[in-house]
Amino acid sequence: MEIRWLQDFLAVAETGNFTRAAAMRNTSQAAFSRRIQQLEGWIGVPLIDRSVFPTALTPKGEQFRVTASNILSQMLEMRSELKGFPDAGGAQHFRLAMPYVLATARFPAWWTQWTRQNDFTATLVVGNAHEIAVGLTSGAIDMMIGFSAAQQPFYPERDGVESIEMETxxxxxxxxxxxxxxxxxxxxxxxxxxxxxxxxxxxxxxxxxxxxxxxxxxxxxxxxxxxxxxxxxxxxxxxxxxxxxxxxxxxxxxxxxxxxxxxxxxxxxxxxMSILAMRERANTNPAVSRLWQLIRRTRQTPPARRRPSPHSPRLDPANETHP
Incomplete structure (x- = not known):
């Protein structure tokens, strides 16, 4: 069995749509469907009910969804332990995921701010939008940060997940x-x-x-x-x-x-676009709770009230359209 089979399965379980799940996994629908079939062949029972629309899990699929989430979560925790990360799993440690663009452009400054009065340690997971969303759903990470536009939400709203707009x-x-x-x-x-x-x-x-x-x-x-x-x-x-x-x-x-x-x-x-921090409400990690409150206190003013930064990239006046 391949780990990506579990990620694929959780993707279709989350979206309820093969086409959307395949696009989010950055693969063709044909290849995506084959991998789901390979997973079902390995398990030995149907996991997807293909007789209904929208796509739904079979009772066995719903049961396996919990197992798949636990497997991904345990593998990440085991990887941290095998690497010997200091304080991994301790009261100051959390698992954070974000896209590469934020990890390079924004994370170092955020870390400086977060650790001024806290001895946090973290496992930083970098991936595409869908990979980190699956990580949150599966419990493999404690918190994710990503871009989200109103016309195309990064992560559909669902019960049990809360978000904070950190920046714009x-x-x-x-x-x-x-x-x-x-x-x-x-x-x-x-x-x-x-x-x-x-x-x-x-x-x-x-x-x-x-x-x-x-x-x-x-x-x-x-x-x-x-x-x-x-x-x-x-x-x-x-x-x-x-x-x-x-x-x-x-x-x-x-x-x-x-x-x-x-x-x-x-x-x-x-x-x-908003830059959102998201977590499961049921997460009990004390470090996540402290970080969440810190982000809530220090989040920036909404975009309508913000003034452009003097360091923002300038617009070309010949091509700019003013309201």
Whole structure:
């Protein structure tokens, strides 16, 4: 049996939809269905009731769901023990998950803030949006932090889970100043000057947000896709090198070299996002409770009342649309 079979099973159990679960697991529906069938073959009983819609678990599947969650949780705990992490499982330790983009751009500053008066230790798990959501559902992690846009929630609301908005960010299209000056690109593109786009791979959370942004703005008439990749940092570095336009969180751009990118296109080509901390209400880890209260006390002002930071990436005035 493969661990990804358990992750796949928990994905379809959580979403109730094979297509959505396959997309969140960044695989084709055919490959996803085969792995579920392999898991059922290994277990020896049907886990998914395919005679009803939406997709539901069989009674045996509901029973196995608890086992699958426990297995993933125990494996993570065992990995920490085998690695000999100091204080793992102690009163100051917690297991935290977040996407790579936040782990690199925001986590070090958060850790400095959290540990000023606390001797926390942590196991930091980095993964895509779906992987960390499954980790929370399965009990493999104590808390997750991720981006969430109102039009495409990162994690559907459900009983037993609570969230705090820690900060706000914007997903904007960015371009190198040299490329913009040389080519004069403007949205939605021109026949003789199609926009070179650096895009997220299909199934990635930000890919869905970018699709929504483009759809809401009326579409891009003339475009060409230069590359696709899962990671914002890769697309940021490609944009810095002048290879095209990439939709990036402002925090990711701010974490890179200053002055290397400018936002392009104006407000209609951008989307506000919340940075949410989420946990299971039933979590009894005392370190998580202390961290939760600390985040609640120090969370930033909602976006409507925030003033732009003087260090925020500047907008290109020729392409910005003011309200």
């Amino acid at each position: 960010d914007f997903l904007r299209p960015f371009i190198s100043p040299a490329l913009l000056e040389r080519e004069g690109y403007r949205f939605p593109g021109e026949a003789h000057r199609p926009l070179p786009l650096l895009m997220y791979s299909s199934g990635v959370y930000f890919a869905r947000l970018v699709d929504l942004i483009i759809e809401n703005a009326g579409g891009i008439t003339h475009r060409r896709h230069v590359i696709e990749n899962d990671m914002s940092d890769v697309l940021r570095d490609m944009a810095i090198e002048g290879h095209g336009i990439a939709w990036l969180p402002e925090s990711t751009v701010a974490a890179g070299p200053r002055g290397t990118l400018v936002a392009i296109g104006g407000a209609q080509w951008s989307m506000p």
